[in-house]
Amino acid sequence: MLEAAAAFVAWLGASALVLADGRRGQALGLALIAVGLAVLAWPASMAFGAVAIAAGGLVGVVRCWGSGTSTWGIMPAGSTPRLVMCIASGLLGLWLALSVTTGPGASLRFAVLVVLGLMGGRILMSKEAPVVMTAIAAFALALGAAPGLAAGSSGPVPAIVAGLVAAGVTFVPASRPAVPPSTRSEKDGA
Numbered sequence: 001m002l003e004a005a006a007a008f009v010a011w012l013g014a015s016a017l018v019l020a021d022g023r024r025g026q027a028l029g030l031a032l033i034a035v036g037l038a039v040l041a042w043p044a045s046m047a048f049g050a051v052a053i054a055a056g057g058l059v060g061v062v063r064c065w066g067s068g069t070s071t072w073g074i075m076p077a078g079s080t081p082r083l084v085m086c087i088a089s090g091l092l093g094l095w096l097a098l099s100v101t102t103g104p105g106a107s108l109r110f111a112v113l114v115v116l117g118l119m120g121g122r123i124l125m126s127k128e129a130p131v132v133m134t135a136i137a138a139f140a141l142a143l144g145a146a147p148g149l150a151a152g153s154s155g156p157v158p159a160i161v162a163g164l165v166a167a168g169v170t171f172v173p174a175s176r177p178a179v180p181p182s183t184r185s186e187k188d189g190a
Contacts, residue, residue, distance in 0.1 A: 002039065003039075003040060003043065003107035003108070004107050006035075006036045006037075006039035006040045006107065006111070007036065007040060007107035007108070007110045007111040008036075009032050009035060009036035009039075010032065010033050010036030010037055010040070010111035010114070010115055011036075011090050011093070011110070011111065011114045011115075012032055012036075013028070013029045013030065013031065013032025013033035013034075013035075013036060013115075013138075014029065014033055014086075014114055014115045014118040014119065014138065015029075015086035015090070015118065016028050016029035016032060016074065017029030017030060017033065017118070017119070017122060017134060017135060017138060018082050018085065018086055018118050018121065018122045019074050019075050019079055019082055019083060019086065020072065020073050020074045021071075021073035021076050021128070021131065022070070022071035022072045022073025022074070023064060023065060023066070023070060023071070023073075023130065024065070024070070024071060024072045024073070025071075025072045025073050025074045026064050026073075026130070026131060026134045027061045027064040027065045027134075028072075029134075029138070030057060030060050030061050030064055030134055030137060030138055031057065031058075031061045033057065033115055033138045033141060033142070034053060034054055034056070034057020034058065034060070034061070034141055034166075035054065035057070036111055037053050037057075037111060037112075037115070037141050037142060037144075037145040038050040038051070038053045038054035038057070038145075040107055040108045040111055040145060040148070041053055041108075041144075041145045041148050041159060046145075046147075046148050046155070046156050046159055047156075048156040048159075048160070049144065049145075049148070049155070049156030049157075049158070049159025049160060050159065052144070052156060052159045052160040052162070052163035052164075053141050053144055053145060053159050053162060053163050053166075054163075055163055055167070056137075056140075056141065056144075056162060056163025056164060056165070056166035056167045057137070057141055057163070057166055059166070059167035059170070060134065060137040060138075060166045060167055060169070060170045063167075063170030063171065064130065064133075064134050064137075064170060082125075085118070085121055086118065089114050089117045089118055089121075090114055092113075092117075093110050093113040093114040093117065094110055096109070096110075096113060097109040097110035097113060098110075105148070105149050108145065108148055108149055109149060111142070111145070112142050112145060112146045112149070115138060115139070115141070115142035116139060116142045116143070119135045119136075119138045119139040119142065120139065122135040123135045123136060123139065133169050133170055133172060134170070136165075136169050137165070137166035137167075137169050137170055138166070140162045140165040140166045140169065141162050141163070141166050142162075143158070143162055144158050144159040144160075144161065144162020144163060144165075144166075145159060145162070146158070147159070
């Protein structure tokens with residue numbers, strides 16, 4: 001029951017991250033993803049990896065809180081296609097995790113599938129650097145938890161690397177958009 005709840009929390013976090021344009025909504029989404037994936041990685045004999053995923057996600061959340069617009073920005077105008085994508089990916093991921101694939105770890109399969117799918121979509125559709133960096137951090141966390149699906153897990157190394165990537169990508173400086181020449185001369189008073 002705890003694993004199913006953690007998988008739902010990871011999907012909810014990925015959906016919040018897809019639906020939010022403000023830094024508070026982004027931080028909430030990344031926090032939910034980190035908590036959900038850390039809880040799911042723990043029973044997969046990756047206790048140290050689960051701590052690394054949670055720590056990397058926490059650093060990413062703190063850095064995310066300080067970048068972007070200072071609003072929640074959840075469901076801004078024109079976000080209906082993103083809402084449909086969140087619901088459809090959740091249903092598709094649930095179907096794949098429970099019906100198509102077999103074996104233990106259905107909750108982790110579901111969480112990894114929906115987080116990777118939604119973050120891939122968010123990376124491709126976003127134009128703002130802080131949003132893309134937050135989505136990349138969540139993508140890395142999902143990749144770090146994925147080795148827990150294998151019977152002969154490679155240990156905590158992928159999760160540690162994912163935690164480091166999730167924490168480090170938020171420190172990448174975002175470039176400012178170029179000012180077109182016509183507005184530059186008006187702005188400088190020329």
